[in-house]
Amino acid sequence: MKTTTRLAFFALLLFLASTLSRAQTDTVRANAKLPDHPRLLLLKGEEKALLKAIQADPVWTKAHGAILAECDRMQSLPPVERIQIGRRLLDKSREALRRIFFLSYAYRLTGQKPYLDRAERELLAVSAFSDWNPSHFLDVAEMTMAVSIGYDWLYNDLSETARTQIREAIQKKGIEPSLEKKHNSWLTATHNWNQVCNAGITFGALALYENNPEQGRMLVNRAVRTVVRAMADYAPDGAYPEGYSYWGYGTTFNVLLISALERAFRSDFGLSRQPGFMQTADYLLHMTGPSGASFNYSDAGRGGGVQPAMFWFSQKRNDPSLLWVERTHLTADPKPMLNDRILPAMMVWGKGVKMNRINPPAATLWAGGGKNPVALFRSSWQDPKAVYVGMKGGSPSVNHAHMDAGSFVLEANGVRWGMDLGMQDYNSLESKGLNIWGKDQNAQRWQVFRYRNEVHSTLTVNNELQRVNGNAPLTSYASTPAFQNATTDLSSVYQGSLKTARRGIGLMAGSYVVVRDELEAAAQPTTVRWSLLTPAEVSITGPNTAELRKDGQTLTLRVQEPAQVTMKTWSTTPPNSYDAPNTGSSVVGFEVQMPAGATGALTVLLIPQGANVPTTPTPALSSWPRK
Structure with missing residues (x-):
């Protein structure tokens, strides 16, 4: 056992022991007397x-x-x-x-x-x-x-x-x-x-x-x-x-x-x-x-x-x-x-x-680690048109998880632009003979369309599933008003296809959102698909842009990097009779080809109607503000 692994193992044992001891310092005694009913x-x-x-x-x-x-x-x-x-x-x-x-x-x-x-x-x-x-x-x-x-x-x-x-x-x-x-x-x-x-x-x-x-x-x-x-x-x-x-x-x-x-x-x-x-x-x-x-x-x-x-x-x-x-x-x-x-x-x-005397929360960003880490940030608590982003790391191995490491939701101007399909009724799948509770890489669970990474707002590499045994930790976050952001390391959920994969999502001046992925291909040519799952009507407006329309509002998706991509849409109609329908949704994004061992970045701006966006390039993740 490597020294780092051994130290981590002993640290886990100490944590579990201390957790159990804290909950057992005072147990029910034989002479305990309870209040009368009702109690x-x-x-x-x-x-x-x-x-x-x-x-x-x-x-x-x-x-x-x-x-x-x-x-x-x-x-x-x-x-x-x-x-x-x-x-x-x-x-x-x-x-x-x-x-x-x-x-x-x-x-x-x-x-x-x-x-x-x-x-x-x-x-x-x-x-x-x-x-x-x-x-x-x-x-x-x-x-x-x-x-x-x-x-x-x-x-x-x-x-x-x-x-x-x-x-x-x-x-x-x-x-x-x-x-x-x-x-x-x-x-x-x-x-x-x-x-x-x-x-x-x-x-x-x-x-x-x-x-x-x-x-x-x-x-x-x-x-x-x-x-x-x-x-x-x-x-x-x-x-x-x-x-x-x-x-x-x-x-x-x-x-x-x-x-x-x-x-x-x-x-x-x-x-x-x-x-x-x-x-x-x-x-x-x-x-x-x-x-x-x-x-x-x-x-x-x-x-x-x-x-x-x-x-x-x-x-x-x-x-x-x-x-x-x-x-x-x-x-x-x-x-x-x-x-x-x-x-x-x-x-x-x-x-x-007193429900009419409640003040808004002070913090507009919250981040938490653990098995399924998340970062959640917004431009305001009181403005119903505020920009809101929720992003997650984590692992498909977590109980009830999907292959959604790196995915996010987005709201602006009262509209949810980036969405998640969520769960499918368990009995609708179990009654068709599916075992949806397996967690290995080839489990039947991953045949369910909604559970796969292709229909989440994350990356799909070489048309493959995310790795069940992978884990994407939250690596940094910052609540700087001008640049709220968080980053996660997705490398292990794409192991074998990408050598490294790091994603950062930022809310710029409370106005628009940037999603930046910094990637290094493994020792073979690699195809990376960038996806946004949306309930909006999508129009491809240029080689690097798409316009989303919903509820009288618009949001522009602009690919800042690479300089030239071809925007695409994908249907969310599921391939199997046991899958639930996904009406009112589609996937918009693009694909890039990476030579073996190549490095590169994908930078996407998500710009709500009325937002002002500077022409300066988005900095590398290493330059993003950190807590």
């Missing part, structure tokens, strides 16, 4: 103060009213049924969590019996399921959380018969499967499954604590001991490797776990002190562009939405500016947020925040 998130007697805070702010009053109206609408719906889709019962578990959490909240805040009766009906319906599908344990975790919240929040008003049936369901269909080795591989996972499953089962343990304190202690201690394996991925700065949507999943359930422990034991046993965890709120804040859409790399949806966990982070850090984006979602049409099954937790965590 999950909102303790007994806290309803009055919460309602007072809600009534003191029109934004919160509106959100509260929307939840109650949704609970009224639920009254006419049939209870959730056990209908499995493929290998998953997950959509039913999530709907059960949404209904039970909403209805339990409505009853606690209003005392109106129809909400209690309807919640009990839902609880008994899912408690009567034959099982909660332990072969796909996320289904069990979310259902356990749903039933545990209903059992705990409504405990004193449920009938004894209902309490017994619900308690037995939590124990037999939630907790006990989590003790079986064939169902609990998530305990060793380093991704969202660990966070979600530990949270769900811990809610069950806390709900039933007085019935079996020894089991409760064991389950809580197990969660504290094992969830840090997934939380290690927040280090060093808070960038969540699985992207925006899975941040909303894994991090939210992680926060639910921590919040429940804090309320029950007055301690989170060191979990919130894990490296990078508290900083991850900055990552999520900067991941949304001025349009309200997220940087949806990896398996993420195209849109954005309210993130309840941000209210917990804001309260813990005493930083209301973290809610700048959430305020927009909260003051808009409330209907979209009513799909969020964790919404009542937002009401609890956001208590007392």
Whole structure:
């Protein structure tokens, strides 16, 4: 083993040891006494103060009213049924969590019996399921959380018969499967499954604590001991490797776990002190562009939405500016947020925040390292026409990743010009027999069109896929107002085709964007394709230029270097019947030929309508400002 490799290995061991020790310095003791029911998130007697805070702010009053109206609408719906889709019962578990959490909240805040009766009906319906599908344990975790919240929040008003049936369901269909080795591989996972499953089962343990304190202690201690394996991925700065949507999943359930422990034991046993965890709120804040859409790399949806966990982070850090984006979602049409099954937790965590007194964040650039490093920068928080860039490095080997190292999104003048197609529904692929979870170079996953580098705003070399075992670190960044920028080293994701590949993306004077790639070919002739995935209508206007048009705006793509290229467009119509359609998108760019061993640079300017661009050449990456 080389000295550098050996040192890195020992450093990793020391980091893991210190991480685990920080989370185990204070575990649940045998004499621990929990509050009476309700004890999950909102303790007994806290309803009055919460309602007072809600009534003191029109934004919160509106959100509260929307939840109650949704609970009224639920009254006419049939209870959730056990209908499995493929290998998953997950959509039913999530709907059960949404209904039970909403209805339990409505009853606690209003005392109106129809909400209690309807919640009990839902609880008994899912408690009567034959099982909660332990072969796909996320289904069990979310259902356990749903039933545990209903059992705990409504405990004193449920009938004894209902309490017994619900308690037995939590124990037999939630907790006990989590003790079986064939169902609990998530305990060793380093991704969202660990966070979600530990949270769900811990809610069950806390709900039933007085019935079996020894089991409760064991389950809580197990969660504290094992969830840090997934939380290690927040280090060093808070960038969540699985992207925006899975941040909303894994991090939210992680926060639910921590919040429940804090309320029950007055301690989170060191979990919130894990490296990078508290900083991850900055990552999520900067991941949304001025349009309200997220940087949806990896398996993420195209849109954005309210993130309840941000209210917990804001309260813990005493930083209301973290809610700048959430305020927009909260003051808009409330209907979209009513799909969020964790919404009542937002009401609890956001208590007392004056939504009309939130100032914009101070920083316009945020960068974070880790498994999937990102740099996110904009010209303004307050201007809806601001220029916004999100770029990423990373590796296709990361959980839920695509072959998108080096890719970016771009907004200007209220339009998203550079986009990402995002995820494809898993069942649409699995039902066709595809194994989409393999991560080797020849895995079936990379036959899915949306996952390949050709349809991301990055480079494709010799028509080949990026290297799964490669990794593109963030090498520098700078928040200089005149030249916000970041660079990444893509060399290892093109290993064998390019000897070196370095990409820098900069926002020049808050006005236009430059993308510069500095390349060195390997020992054979090389074809490099530069791509921008866009939803705009594209016109080739010259040998080095293209014009993009959308929503009454234009953006000019100008190749500054090489001096002469031929602009092209490529279709995003997928080649396979199992691929999702990609209507309203295309790829624009160019190809260059590099002789064996040659070096060269690709410099592209992306110029929004109205931007002023100097005629000076773009400097080499080595001259770009650095932090």
